[in-house]
Amino acid sequence: MRLVVDLNRCQGYAQCVFLAPDVFALHGDEALLFSPRFDEAQRDRVEEAAAACPVQAILVDYSDEPTRGAEPHVG
Amino acid sequence: MTPGTITAQITDYANRADPYPLYAELREQPVRREDDGTYLVSTYYEVRNLANDPRLSNDTRNRPPGYARVGHPAEETGLPPSFIFTDPPVHDRLRDTINRPFGPPHSPRFLDGLRADLATVVTELLDAFEGKDQVDIVEDFSYPLPVTAICKVLGVPREDEPRFHIWADALASSLDPRPGGDDGQEKAQRARQDMGAYLSDLIETKRRHPGPGILSALAPDMTPADLEATAVLLLVAGHETTVNAITNTTLTLLRHPDVLERFQKDPDLAVPLIEEVLRFEPPVQFVPWTTALADIDVAGTTIPKGSPVWLMLAAANRDPKRFEDPDRFDPDRKDNEHLGFYTGIHYCFGAPLARIELHAAVPELFRRVKFSGLLEDPPPYRTNAVLRGPRHLPVAIEGLTA
Numbered sequence: 001m002r003l004v005v006d007l008n009r010c011q012g013y014a015q016c017v018f019l020a021p022d023v024f025a026l027h028g029d030e031a032l033l034f035s036p037r038f039d040e041a042q043r044d045r046v047e048e049a050a051a052a053c054p055v056q057a058i059l060v061d062y063s064d065e066p067t068r069g070a071e072p073h074v075g
Numbered sequence: 076m077t078p079g080t081i082t083a084q085i086t087d088y089a090n091r092a093d094p095y096p097l098y099a100e101l102r103e104q105p106v107r108r109e110d111d112g113t114y115l116v117s118t119y120y121e122v123r124n125l126a127n128d129p130r131l132s133n134d135t136r137n138r139p140p141g142y143a144r145v146g147h148p149a150e151e152t153g154l155p156p157s158f159i160f161t162d163p164p165v166h167d168r169l170r171d172t173i174n175r176p177f178g179p180p181h182s183p184r185f186l187d188g189l190r191a192d193l194a195t196v197v198t199e200l201l202d203a204f205e206g207k208d209q210v211d212i213v214e215d216f217s218y219p220l221p222v223t224a225i226c227k228v229l230g231v232p233r234e235d236e237p238r239f240h241i242w243a244d245a246l247a248s249s250l251d252p253r254p255g256g257d258d259g260q261e262k263a264q265r266a267r268q269d270m271g272a273y274l275s276d277l278i279e280t281k282r283r284h285p286g287p288g289i290l291s292a293l294a295p296d297m298t299p300a301d302l303e304a305t306a307v308l309l310l311v312a313g314h315e316t317t318v319n320a321i322t323n324t325t326l327t328l329l330r331h332p333d334v335l336e337r338f339q340k341d342p343d344l345a346v347p348l349i350e351e352v353l354r355f356e357p358p359v360q361f362v363p364w365t366t367a368l369a370d371i372d373v374a375g376t377t378i379p380k381g382s383p384v385w386l387m388l389a390a391a392n393r394d395p396k397r398f399e400d401p402d403r404f405d406p407d408r409k410d411n412e413h414l415g416f417y418t419g420i421h422y423c424f425g426a427p428l429a430r431i432e433l434h435a436a437v438p439e440l441f442r443r444v445k446f447s448g449l450l451e452d453p454p455p456y457r458t459n460a461v462l463r464g465p466r467h468l469p470v471a472i473e474g475l476t477a
Contacts, residue, residue: 017179018427021187026180029171044434045187051346052430054422056412 001038002061003046009057016049016058024049080109082385085361086460092453094360094463095402098390106376113142113383114367114376117390119397119414121374126362126386127419130369134162137366139381145364149264154271155300157308159421160364166420173305176292177228178427185289186427189227193435196223201443204475209450212468216440217321224432225313229306230281230288235273242270243314246307267307274303309425317429319358319464321436326468327352328441329449331404338441345438348406349430353415355404360389360463362417388414389463447471 003023005016012030016023023042025033038046050058084090084097098117101107105118116122125131134156135144146160158169175181200216210216222236231239245266278290278299285291293302328335328348338344363385371378378384392413393401399408416423423429450469457466 013422014179015427015430017183018186019430021179021183025183028180047343047346048430048434051350051411052426054412054416054418056410 001040001043001046002036002064003034003038003050004036004059004061005032005034006057006059007032009055011055013054015052015054019052020045020049080111081107082109082113082115088456088458091456091458091460091463094389094460095393098387098393101387101390102394105374106378108376111142112379113385114378115385115387116373117387117394118374119391119394122386122388122391122414123418125365125371125373125384126414126417126421128371129163130367130371131384132162132366132368133160133166133364133421135160135364135366135383137368137381138383142383148267152264152268153300154267155304157304159308159312159424163420169301169305170420170424172296173289173293173424175296176289177424186228186431189224189428190431190435192227193220193224193432194439196220197435197439201439201475204444204472207472209469209471212325212470213318213322213465214467216436217318217325217468220321220432220436221313221317224317224428225310227287228289228313228428229309230286230290231277238273239270239310239314242266243311246270246311270307270310271303274306275299278302278306312423313425313428315459315462315464316358316423316425317432319462320353320429320433322465322468323356323358324349324352324433324437325440325470326449326454326465327356327404329446329470330452334404334406335441335446342438342442344406345434347408347411349433349437350411350413350415351404351406351408354392354398354408354411354413357389357392357413357415358462358464359415359417359423360387360461362386362388363461388417443476445473445476447473 010032012032014026017026020042023035023038023046027033046060050060081097081101085094090097101115101117105116105121107115107117109115116125135147138144147156148154158166158173161169177185197220200219203215204210222239223233226233226236226239245262278294281291282294290302290306297305328338334348338348365384365386367378367380367382367384369380392398392415395401416426448471450471454465454468457464
């Protein structure tokens with residue numbers, strides 16, 4: 001599970017840091033830091049954070065996770 | 076305000092259950108002047124631009140004499156306005172200070188740390204549904220949770236919570252622009268004083284014996300008057316708005332059985348669904364306390380310096396130029412940059428707490444309770460047009476899962 005933040009869009013509202021503090025952090029008042037990879041335990045929090053972003057700058061990618069991304073190869 | 080103006084219609088209780096046709100009418104003229112010189116702005120991009128425009132003030136003392144000075148305690152009280160009714164640099168100084176024990180960068184885990192406690196409260200509230208065939212979602216569920224949440228944030232002892240219900244009600248109704256009648260304003264002033272007296276005692280206690288919550292953390296850094304104003308603001312804002320958000324989500328889901336059915340099969344739908352309710356039925360419908368500090372040109376109209384400006388968030392959230400098919404409740408909507416929590420420097424301070432409460436409440440409510448339907452639709456609404464929401468939401472229930 002991966003995520004990317006479009007830092008050109010990010011305006012430092014920090015909603016993601018409140019909702020998923022183990023994945024996102026503020027350095028100083030505005031610079032956003034984030035872990036581009038996160039594990040299952042953080043999934044709900046990351047979903048909340050991405051949806052909450054007031055400028056919709058967070059993209060979450062599940063393509064490396066067979067149950068949610070592309071259908072696993074069958075047979 | 077003269078009867079017949081659109082502001083009179085918006086504040087008219089008869090339109091409370093469904094103000095959206097009025098908002099659609101408003102959007103036909105994105106910037107509209109009322110006879111008393113108030114300007115209403117109702118389209119998405121214009122609202123968003125103005126909310127981010129430093130020439131628009133949240134300090135109603137910038138209005139000429141004769142206009143309502145929302146948010147400013149009468150001079151004889153000696154109380155300062157809370158930070159929502161201030162501008163930079165005072166605003167930024169206060170908000171940064173208050174944020175220090177509340178959120179990042181200094182306290183990024185404070186609210187996340189409340190999740191387990193809030194989940195416990197939700198469980199207790201839902202356990203009490205056992206054996207009932209009808210409940211009032213407002214009284215029995217939406218109302219108690221935010222009181223507990225905000226008291227935990229501030230560090231107010233739980234046994235004092237019932238008093239806050241009464242004070243918060245009186246203060247919230249004072250934000251409501253109503254034609255005629257200062258009764259609400261007087262009641263609000265009294266409630267503010269009573270609550271203020273209680274809080275200054277509590278702040279003094281916290282100063283001497285620090286405990287959990289942000290009041291203890293802030294006591295050394297703020298004047299007692301500023302801290303008291305902040306506590307009042309957070310209590311009022313934490314109550315009414317979150318109550319409405321939880322209730323509106325329940326109401327909207329029960330009105331959309333197709334979405335409800337999907338949600339029950341796929342609890343992950345909670346995340347986009349909650350954001351869509353914040354667009355579709357925002358708990359703060361409009362912001363009637365801004366003032367132009369200079370002549371501002373918006374969409375071909377000049378708003379003159381000193382004019383009261385109402386930013387119509389609920390109308391902007393249904394602007395077809397921004398949201399496709401805006402009157403449709405659609406949790407699959409992409410790019411949902413709604414204005415439910417406002418935008419710019421006054422973006423809702425409590426938004427993350429509200430979201431944490433919604434995520435604690437909504438999925439668990441619909442996982443555990445089997446609903447048979449609304450008992451009244453539309454439900455009875457509170458009088459408030461700004462902090463709009465049902466006063467009661469009676470629903471029939473068939474059962475409760477553990």
